[in-house]
Amino acid sequence: xxxxxxxxxxxxxxxxxxxxxxxxxxxxxxxxxxxxxxxxxxxxxxxxxxxxxxxxxxxxxxxxxxxxxxxxxxxxxxxxxxxxxxxxxxxxxxxxxxxxxxxxxxxxxxxxxxxxxxxxxxxxxxxxxxxxxxxxxxxxxxxxxxxxxxxxxxxxxxxxxxxxxxxxxxxxxxxxxxxxxxxxxxxxxxxxxxxxxxxxxxxxxxxxxxxxxxxxxxxxxxxxxxxxxxxxxxxxxxxxxxxxxxxxxxxxxxxxxxxxxxxxxxxxxxxxxxxxxxxxxxxxxxxxxxxxxxxxxxxxxx
Amino acid sequence: xxxxxxxxxxxxxxxxxxxxxxxxxxxxxxxxxxxxxxxxxxxxxxxxxxxxxxxxxxxxxxxxxxxxxxxxxxxxxxxxxxxxxxxxxxxxxxxxxxxxxxxxxxxxxxxxxxxxxxxxxxxxxxxxxxxxxxxxxxxxxxxxxxxxxxxxxxxxxxxxxxxxxxxxxxxxxxxxxxxxxxxxxxxxxxxxxxxxxxxxxxxxxxxxxxxxxxxxxxxxxxxxxxxxxxxxxxxxxxxx
Numbered sequence: 001x002x003x004x005x006x007x008x009x010x011x012x013x014x015x016x017x018x019x020x021x022x023x024x025x026x027x028x029x030x031x032x033x034x035x036x037x038x039x040x041x042x043x044x045x046x047x048x049x050x051x052x053x054x055x056x057x058x059x060x061x062x063x064x065x066x067x068x069x070x071x072x073x074x075x076x077x078x079x080x081x082x083x084x085x086x087x088x089x090x091x092x093x094x095x096x097x098x099x100x101x102x103x104x105x106x107x108x109x110x111x112x113x114x115x116x117x118x119x120x121x122x123x124x125x126x127x128x129x130x131x132x133x134x135x136x137x138x139x140x141x142x143x144x145x146x147x148x149x150x151x152x153x154x155x156x157x158x159x160x161x162x163x164x165x166x167x168x169x170x171x172x173x174x175x176x177x178x179x180x181x182x183x184x185x186x187x188x189x190x191x192x193x194x195x196x197x198x199x200x201x202x203x204x205x206x207x208x209x210x211x212x213x214x215x216x217x218x219x220x221x222x223x224x225x226x227x228x229x230x231x232x233x234x235x236x237x238x239x240x241x242x243x244x245x246x247x248x249x250x251x252x253x254x255x256x257x258x259x260x261x262x263x264x265x266x267x268x269x270x271x272x273x274x275x276x277x278x279x280x281x282x283x284x285x286x287x288x289x290x291x292x293x294x295x296x297x298x299x300x301x302x
Numbered sequence: 303x304x305x306x307x308x309x310x311x312x313x314x315x316x317x318x319x320x321x322x323x324x325x326x327x328x329x330x331x332x333x334x335x336x337x338x339x340x341x342x343x344x345x346x347x348x349x350x351x352x353x354x355x356x357x358x359x360x361x362x363x364x365x366x367x368x369x370x371x372x373x374x375x376x377x378x379x380x381x382x383x384x385x386x387x388x389x390x391x392x393x394x395x396x397x398x399x400x401x402x403x404x405x406x407x408x409x410x411x412x413x414x415x416x417x418x419x420x421x422x423x424x425x426x427x428x429x430x431x432x433x434x435x436x437x438x439x440x441x442x443x444x445x446x447x448x449x450x451x452x453x454x455x456x457x458x459x460x461x462x463x464x465x466x467x468x469x470x471x472x473x474x475x476x477x478x479x480x481x482x483x484x485x486x487x488x489x490x491x492x493x494x495x496x497x498x499x500x501x502x503x504x505x506x507x508x509x510x511x512x513x514x515x516x517x518x519x520x521x522x523x524x525x526x527x528x529x530x531x532x533x534x535x536x537x538x539x540x541x542x
Contacts, residue, residue: 050387050388051384051388071390071392074390075390079388081385085381085383085385087309087380089316089317097305098306101304101305102305102306102386
């Protein structure tokens with residue numbers, strides 16, 4: 001079971017919000033879908049679930065087109081929309097029974113599945129309440145239970161951890177990790193630690209275009225992307241660092257420079273020599289490995 | 303399907319505004335039929351429920367859009383529309399089920415008026431002296447009027463994500479279909495189309511069914527208006 005996004009384009013009026021977006025999510029893999037606000041994450045997910053129609057392109061769920069057979073595909077997808085819409089006047093079990101009914105589940109099957117999900121999503125304590133009485137974290141769990149009720153093969157979660165407290169965050173992540181074992185799971189988020197904690201594959205979208213689509217492992221082990229930050233008492237000249245790699249002032253201070261370099265060890269030596277030659281007074285020299293956050297920042301900045 | 307139907311019906315009865323709508327409907331009808339001297343059956347002198355059948359369509363133009371205004375607009379506003387649209391239930395089925403739920407509520411609202419029938423049957427001299435066919439023809443006519451207004455109200459609800467706007471659309475289109483078209487007939491300039499306008503207006507077919515003869519032509523008219531309104535609702539939703 002896989003999800004394949006093929007050359008999606010979408011316009012909102014004149015604005016092109018998706019531009020030839022393609023990527024593939026495989027079974028057993030958690031795909032982190034990242035991007036700044038307004039990059040097109042939710043739009044892509046809404047198209048994948050059949051809620052919006054693309055202007056061009058298609059989404060295939062296990063080879064079945066969302067455009068041709070939206071209702072057949074919708075049975076395979078569990079979807080947690082952004083902002084997690086719920087029927088506030090319903091009790092949790094009533095809501096889940098209603099959703100089960102939409103997916104043509106029958107009385108007993110629904111009941112046992114709901115009991116299962118209430119435990120799985122940690123809703124036991126709150127299970128007698130109406131949804132509007134729940135805190136945001138618990139509503140999020142109800143949304144997650146809603147997405148899982150028909151045991152879908154493909155799970156699409158649009159910012160599942162938005163607005164949760166740190167403890168809930170850890171629990172929900174654990175839950176997502178648990179259910180992802182034999183499913184295809186896509187989640188969008190702004191939180192980079194989250195991606196590093198639970199995703200195997202990362203797709204970054206910026207201004208409607210896919211800019212990165214790779215395994216997290218590959219991205220992180222991408223050598224030659226260390227960053228050295230040198231800070232001195234004196235003002236620095238960017239021309240001194242021309243041989244080392246791309247240099248720029250760090251935090252807009254003339255006394256600090258960050259250098260992106262391919263060989264951190266050699267660069268460090270050269271930097272120390274430079275300090276002696278120019279007789280600079282060193283405040284600090286730090287080395288940063290490129291993490292997802294810096295990759296994200298670099299790619300989606302400007 | 304069934305689960306969506308019950309959700310709609312329950313949403314109406316689990317809410318105070320549902321009972322308010324029903325209460326207002328029955329109280330105003332009760333006032334018109336039994337209390338207001340102008341229209342009271344008791345003062346009329348004949349065992350006849352004409353006021354019921356004249357004034358109910360007026361009340362319906364407000365009551366039914368109030369019942370249906372939430373059905374789509376509120377789902378859109380709260381975002382739960384996305385839940386329905388991404389479920390395996392197709393758009394035509396969603397509309398049909400919501401419509402059937404609205405129709406159920408209309409019939410539930412009308413059922414207590416059957417008590418009026420039994421009251422008047424008893425009040426007749428001798429008891430039972432009433433035009434039974436006329437009553438039931440009109441009553442079924444009312445159900446049809448309600449059914450048409452419900453489809454119009456649902457269409458209004460699909461036009462917008464604001465309940466009030468949905469309500470206003472529902473009232474306006476219902477009003478136009480029931481009273482407006484007939485009223486236009488009286489304009490001189492419209493005279494070439496008079497017969498046509500008359501024939502597409504709801505009140506014309508309602509009056510014809512009220513005589514106690516349920517004519518296939520009238521039934522076909524009501525059903526086609528319902529189908530057209532529901533079809534428009536579907537088209538409007540799909541357009542997005």
